Amino acid sequence: MRIAVPAETRPGERRVAAVPDTVAPLVQAGHVVVVQSGAGAQALSDDESYRAVGAQVVDGDVLAGADVVLHVRPLLPADIARLKPGAVTVGFLSPSAEPDGVRALRDAQVTAFSVELVPRISRAQSMDALTSQALVGGYRCALEAAMRLPRFFPLFMTAAGTVPPARVLVLGAGVAGLQAIATAKRLGAVVEAYDVRPASADEVRSMGATFVQLDLESIEGAGGYAREMGEDRAARQRELLAPFVARSDALITTAAVPGRPAPLLVTREMVAAMKPGSVVVDLAAESGGNVEGSIAGEAIQVGRVIQVGMADAASAMPVDASRLYAKNLTNLLALMVSGDGELVVDLDDEVLAGACVTHAGDVLHEPTRLLLEEGS
CATH class of the missing domain: 3.40.50.720 (NAD(P)-binding Rossmann-like Domain)
Structure with missing residues (x-):
């Protein structure tokens, strides 16, 4: 052959x-x-x-x-x-x-x-390229956020005073999101995460992060993937997520629906409400973006917040x-x-x-x- x-x-x-x-x-x-x-x-x-x-x-x-x-x-x-x-x-x-x-x-x-x-069944796990490449992408997103944030991720206690840890919010707790959580935790940040699938809560907690509970019904699709949501639910979800986004120093979004445009999770107004110097990293920018206005391969300024649209994330490593x-x-x-x-x-x-x-x-x-x- x-x-x-x-x-x-x-x-x-x-x-x-x-x-x-x-x-x-x-x-x-x-x-x-x-x-x-x-x-x-x-x-x-x-x-x-x-x-x-x-x-x-x-x-x-x-x-x-x-x-x-x-x-x-x-x-x-x-x-x-x-x-x-x-x-x-x-x-x-x-x-x-x-x-x-x-x-x-x-x-x-x-x-x-x-x-x-490739079907998400046990015998095909070793053939699942989406998973292997998502792992790389999630890791790269956390590094991107840490490099661009103009402050430390970890807590430092020094003779000159105490530096509090950065707060990181990860939206989407699939393979990429979990790897972003794990990497941000290893770098010392305080991490929160949200996913539309309640079953992901245990995985988030196992990584040492806090799972964000919203008063919304789950929308888990076939094969453990998230599925598309209606606009009313999406709007309510953004409303409930807004305070969590606003208090974060770094926001990393990794949500995707296979074969569909990425769901819009964060509006431009939500980004603008973040603290000056905050960083947004949108892994889904190539498929439309989880964050309004994301441009794949570009970093834009939204108020005093840097919004990064990832492109070729796995290719970066x-x-x-x-x-x-x-x-x-x-x-x-x-x-x-x-x-x-x-x-x-x-x-x-x-x-x-x-x-x-x-x-x-x-x-x-x-x-x-x-x-x-x-x-x-």
Whole structure:
């Protein structure tokens, strides 16, 4: 089997879909792994490190003739056109945001697996790239807040007086939120957190934070994710959160609904009511933002508050993000390799079926298929 690892070309993307540690077992199993020169450079995996584990490193196109393509960001239609019919791609697809790419995969007769759609079941945990990359993103958000806040996170008791700890509020207690909580706590802050799912309260407390209780009904969706809320409830939630936001030195928002725009949790007026010098870090800025006015990749001033819209958060730490992501992909790929090393796509497997977007000229993922039909 010929496995291709192209260099990522999207602006800001520094990760790579395979690192030498994940390439080595593929080569040992008898597969040919072709890595585009420079693909791992920004993740500190140079060409020589790939060659040392048996990969082929080439300067030109690695997609033509590939049986499997491992990638991070969605492939561009021009890249997809170079794939042979029956090829398999594994990576992020963003099907709702990039319908042209899905159409290209369908028309090219490519079988495409979207790691965003890997079912959240126990046997698929090692393949869950959303979780591994959210961990990196949450950690990075806490560091961003600490670096930008013009005061200490921890308590200091000195001969010159006592410096009180910073107060940090985290909205959204999924993987990213919990990692932001844990990192802020390790840095010494006093942390509060809120999530629409009451079940997350115990996880928040286990991290040493205080769970914010609001007088609202829960809205937990399938697979442990939050689901969308009505506007009346959203407005009431913002009203109840306002005093918690106002007393915080740093606000970190990580709430997301898979396949949908990020929910608006904090208005511009709520940000403006924070203390001078406070910091807001919005991890969801790329999908619309949890905080009104967030711009992905930019820091803006709202009154005397700095509001940071995160972009490519996981890519900001490409070494470990790539290591985790690459392992997710090889674990998913292992479900498609038969005992004699042949590529076998078994769509009776619930993990593969759940993650498959296109196959044999059809769009199998129902929400994506309906979206394409609406846009045609």
